[in-house]
Structure formats: structure tokens, C-alpha cells
Amino acid sequence: MTATDTTPPELRPYLTAAHEQLWCEADAFAADHVAARVPLMEASPHEVERELPQLMANRGWFGVTLPKQGYGGMEAGHVAKTVLIHRLGVVSASAAAILQATLIPVGALQHWGTVEQKQRWLPQVADGTALLTIAVTEPDAGGHMGGIETTAEWVGDDEWVITGEKLHIGNSHLAHLHLVVARTALPGVPTSQALTAFLVENDRKGVTVAEHRARLGLHGFSAGRLILDRVRIPAANVLGEVSQGLYVAQSASILYGRSNLTALSLGIHEALVQTTVQFLSTRRRYGGHLSDQPVIQHRIGEMQGRLQTAMTTAYSAVHLLDSGLACDSQLIGAKHTGHQLAAQSAQDAMELHGARALDADYPLQRLFRDIQHTYPPAGTGEFQRIHLAKAALGTAHIQWSDRHAAETA
Ligand SMILES: Cc1cc2nc3c(=O)[nH]c(=O)nc-3n(C[C@H](O)[C@H](O)[C@H](O)COP(=O)(O)OP(=O)(O)OC[C@H]3O[C@@H](n4cnc5c(N)ncnc54)[C@H](O)[C@@H]3O)c2cc1C
Incomplete structure (x- = not known):
């Protein structure tokens, strides 16, 4: 199977061959190293997972946005960052959260650090010996x-x-x-x-x-x-x-935090749709399956529509960022919409599973709990709406994506 067989068509405008390769690598990593750990992590909520970050660090993924020259990063950009978080998030939101949480301060250090600070810390981030x-x-x-x-x-x-x-x-x-x-x-x-x-x-x-x-x-x-x-x-x-502390935090949150949380909610959203479709298309009813019922199909259709919208919104926003275009409002909107759509699908998924949704050994209740964690970080919904209203009213003053583009140029 080639990479383009696995990536959704609506994302092709945003994905290069290198992104598709990374997509496959992340999926393979998730299957080989993450999937088996999920039940262990679920069974030990009082423990911190330490092996997965090490395995991700060994692949250089904490340096996904860092330049190669001088720091040894992957220099792969924001779409690549989204690919990694999204694909890990389908299998384990916790693994994706570990990756994304460090990528926010790494971005801040990259943009705001002195030469000495960057030379000291960024190579260690890229080779996986320092997490932030x-x-x-x-x-x-x-x-x-x-x-x-x-x-x-x-x-x-x-x-x-x-x-x-x-x-x-x-x-x-x-x-x-x-x-x-x-x-x-x-x-x-x-x-x-x-x-x-x-x-x-x-x-x-x-x-x-x-x-x-x-x-x-x-x-x-x-x-x-x-x-x-x-x-x-x-x-x-x-x-x-x-x-300048407000600006350091704000720029990192808008350029890295928003898109990271968008990718995280997207991974959970995809897992919600997959789990629900799998359940409905195998649960027997009236000589067929639940998925044959028109009422059920309408709800599957709604979930799929939301997922496609969340997918396109997430990737188009980071594609703008990689293209050096002003896109603060798109990054903010993608985080806001991505969480909202995924949370609606989580509720649908719970209802469509009946009592099965509640079984502790079934993945759905994990997804339902995990999606609650993408609302507060990198700005709650209230703060996203305040920013979006400023964009609509023409009163937003700083465009961090513009500054980022000028710096990169
Ligand atoms: C998984 C996860 C990871 C996180 N990672 C980090 C991290 O790495 N670093 C870090 O610093 N923080 C992190 N956070 C914290 C996160 O940034 C905060 O939870 C978030 O900023 C909201 O703050 P709060 O929870 O104190 O809620 P509050 O600020 O107390 O808000 C409570 C409610 O009131 C609303 N509200 C607050 N002020 C207003 C207002 N002026 N107008 C209208 N409504 C308002 C909020 O939207 C929210 O609904 C993380 C949180 C989670 C869940």
C-alpha cells in the first residue's frame, strides 16, 4: 500500500510526499509501540508513561519543527507536526499529548531564544536528551x-x-x-x-x-x-x-499550542468515528446490522461530515503557517471548531453504542474522557471566541503568524 492510499483525499493539497511518508511512519510506530501500551496506561492512571517519550525522542520527533543546520532538527514544519500528533492521537491521545506538550515551549525557544540559549538546548531537544x-x-x-x-x-x-x-x-x-x-x-x-x-x-x-x-x-x-x-x-x-513574557507565551500558544491541540482532538475524533462505525456495522439487528438502519446512517453521516470538516480545517491552518501566510485566526478557529466537532461526535458515539459505551474495557469511554482534555489548554472556547470576534470586528492587533513568517524569511 502506498502512502496516498492511506491519506484522506481532502488532505492531499496539504501533504507532500515527505508528509505522507511521515504519516505512514507515525501509523507504524503507533501500531508497533503505542497500541499495546494503551491498556497498561489505562490500568495505571497514577503512573507517568516514560518509555514512549524516549522512543519518540529516539526518532527525533521532538525536533520536528527545528532547523537541521546547527540544531539537528527534522526541519519538517507545522504540517508535519500535525501529522505526528494526529496519527499518534488516533491510537493514544496520551502519547500525542506527550509529544505536543513539549513542542509548544520548543517553538517559543526557537523564536525567542538567544543564540547561546538555542545552541545549548535545541540540539538536546532534537536528539531527545532534553524535554521542555x-x-x-x-x-x-x-x-x-x-x-x-x-x-x-x-x-x-x-x-x-x-x-x-x-x-x-x-x-x-x-x-x-x-x-x-x-x-x-x-x-x-x-x-x-x-x-x-x-x-x-x-x-x-x-x-x-x-x-x-x-x-x-x-x-x-x-x-x-x-x-x-x-x-x-x-x-x-x-x-x-x-x-515580554506575555508575548512569549501568547505567540507560542497561538502558533504551536492551538495547532497542537487541534491535531490532538482530530486524532481522538478519528478514533471515535472508527470505533463507532466498527461497532454499528457488526452489531446484528433484523437479519442485518445496526448500520443498515436509516436513522443510524444519518448519525454516522453527521459524524463523518464533522470529521472531514475538522480534518480540512486543521490541515489548511497549518499549511497556511508553513506557507508563510497570516493565519492566527485560522489556527484559533481550527482549535475551537476541532474540539467542538469532536466533542459532539463523542456524545453521538456514546449514544450510538448503547450500554456498551460504558464498559471499562471498551475504548469508547477512554476517548470520551480524553476529548474533555482538549477544551482548556491553549485557550478555552471562551478565549478562542474572544479572539475570533476580534478578527471579525477587525480589532485584533498582533498577527504572530506574520511575525513568524518574517523571521523565517
Ligand atoms: C491536558 C491539559 C494540558 C495543559 N497543559 C498546560 C501547560 O503545558 N502549561 C500551562 O501553563 N497550562 C496548561 N494547561 C492549563 C490550561 O492552559 C488552563 O486550564 C487554561 O488556561 C484555563 O485555565 P483554568 O483551567 O484555570 O480555567 P479558568 O481560567 O479558571 O476558567 C474557567 C472557565 O471560565 C472561563 N473564563 C475564564 N475567564 C473568562 C473571561 N474573561 N471571559 C469569559 N470566560 C472566562 C473559561 O473559559 C473556563 O470555561 C493544561 C490543561 C490541560 C487540561
Whole structure:
């Protein structure tokens, strides 16, 4: 079977031969290394999966968007990144989540890092020896970055001291380096000037990762609590300029976070449709199968239509990004729509399975739990709609995709 036999026709305008090759590689990896681990991860929600990230790192996938020259990355771009997350996500949303969570701070480091910072860390990302987190969310500051309470205080002698707590931090238990956004200005200073991003090594004195706690879904993926107790950080670890922390976090979230979460929800969505079609077309009824019933076919048709829309929206947005075109609003819209459509299909899938949906040893309840995890990160639906309304009203001011294109050029 050739690659084009496996990729959906609606995606062909966005996929090169190299993307199709990567698609097949990701599918093979998922079949050979991920599928068998899914029941193990499901059975041990209190444990963090550590082997899969190592296997993905060995393939260089954490460096998918990094340049080859100087860093040893794959230099494969955003469509390739989407292919990897999407294909892994069909088999295991947890595996896809592990990959995508590190790719967000890697993007930030690539765009905002100094030459020294990039030379130190990016080759380690590309060869799989360093994983990163982006640590923005706090117990009392989620989507509201102006509410960040973690402070970084300049204490002279070339040092900052960071104190605070970060929550829901993807790959918290795997990472060697945390991109921490902290308050560096006094209260009253506008958020756009009050925050700074820092690179905080996991082994610095005062850094603690709280015990991993099981969550509703994404078993095996850690999204835990990071405690920073008077952590001393050299000035050379500031990422971007002092007071640009909002922009570092915002650009990473729009250019990498949105598309990563879109790809993750797409993988889950595809698995939902596959599982449901398989069930309905084998469940006997009236001498045939449930899938013969017109009412059932209408609902399958709706699920398939949603999946195709989510698929095209996801890939067209990252194709624009790879093409150097302004596309913030498309990246945001794809994340928003992708989650919504997948969540609707998850509800349909549950209903169409009857009581079978509820069996703990059947994959559907895992997919139903996992899809709940693609709503909050990289901007909840409310925040996506605020951004989209700005696009409609012509009041959006920064286009991070434009800046990214100018930088790449
Ligand atoms: C799987 C997963 C991975 C994550 N990974 C990371 C990570 O790597 N790094 C990181 O920093 N964070 C991460 N997060 C956290 C995520 O970014 C936050 O959950 C998100 O920003 C929302 O914050 P919150 O959960 O505190 O909700 P809140 O901000 O408390 O919001 C609660 C509800 O109120 C709504 N709301 C809030 N403010 C407004 C407003 N002004 N107007 C209208 N509605 C509003 C929200 O949309 C939401 O529905 C992750 C979360 C998950 C689930």
C-alpha cells in the first residue's frame, strides 16, 4: 500500500510526499509501540508513561519543527507536526499529548531564544536528551495571564529569584527544562509589560514537581504542579526581553499550542468515528446490522461530515503557517471548531453504542474522557471566541503568524 492510499483525499493539497511518508511512519510506530501500551496506561492512571517519550525522542520527533543546520532538527514544519500528533492521537491521545506538550515551549525557544540559549538546548531537544514544559497556568490564573502571581525578583549579582506555583503543566514529570512565565513588575503595570519568561532547569535548587495525580483522562500523560521556592536564575536565562513574557507565551500558544491541540482532538475524533462505525456495522439487528438502519446512517453521516470538516480545517491552518501566510485566526478557529466537532461526535458515539459505551474495557469511554482534555489548554472556547470576534470586528492587533513568517524569511 502506498502512502496516498492511506491519506484522506481532502488532505492531499496539504501533504507532500515527505508528509505522507511521515504519516505512514507515525501509523507504524503507533501500531508497533503505542497500541499495546494503551491498556497498561489505562490500568495505571497514577503512573507517568516514560518509555514512549524516549522512543519518540529516539526518532527525533521532538525536533520536528527545528532547523537541521546547527540544531539537528527534522526541519519538517507545522504540517508535519500535525501529522505526528494526529496519527499518534488516533491510537493514544496520551502519547500525542506527550509529544505536543513539549513542542509548544520548543517553538517559543526557537523564536525567542538567544543564540547561546538555542545552541545549548535545541540540539538536546532534537536528539531527545532534553524535554521542555511551558509553565504559565497557576492555581488562580488560568486563561487570565494578568492574574499570574509567581514573582521573579531581581536581586543583583546577575540573578533573579523566582517564587510561585504552576499548575496543569504538560510533561511536568518528564521535563529537564521549564519555560516559566513570572511577574517582574509591580501591581498596576499592564500585563503586556508585567511578565517575563525564564528558562528554569529542573535540577535547580528550589524546583519541585509535586506527586503525579491521576486525572479524568490522558492516563500516562503528566500535567502536574510545579513549585518554585526562591529559585535563583541567572540573567542569561531570561527568554526574550524582560517584560515580554506575555508575548512569549501568547505567540507560542497561538502558533504551536492551538495547532497542537487541534491535531490532538482530530486524532481522538478519528478514533471515535472508527470505533463507532466498527461497532454499528457488526452489531446484528433484523437479519442485518445496526448500520443498515436509516436513522443510524444519518448519525454516522453527521459524524463523518464533522470529521472531514475538522480534518480540512486543521490541515489548511497549518499549511497556511508553513506557507508563510497570516493565519492566527485560522489556527484559533481550527482549535475551537476541532474540539467542538469532536466533542459532539463523542456524545453521538456514546449514544450510538448503547450500554456498551460504558464498559471499562471498551475504548469508547477512554476517548470520551480524553476529548474533555482538549477544551482548556491553549485557550478555552471562551478565549478562542474572544479572539475570533476580534478578527471579525477587525480589532485584533498582533498577527504572530506574520511575525513568524518574517523571521523565517
Ligand atoms: C491536558 C491539559 C494540558 C495543559 N497543559 C498546560 C501547560 O503545558 N502549561 C500551562 O501553563 N497550562 C496548561 N494547561 C492549563 C490550561 O492552559 C488552563 O486550564 C487554561 O488556561 C484555563 O485555565 P483554568 O483551567 O484555570 O480555567 P479558568 O481560567 O479558571 O476558567 C474557567 C472557565 O471560565 C472561563 N473564563 C475564564 N475567564 C473568562 C473571561 N474573561 N471571559 C469569559 N470566560 C472566562 C473559561 O473559559 C473556563 O470555561 C493544561 C490543561 C490541560 C487540561
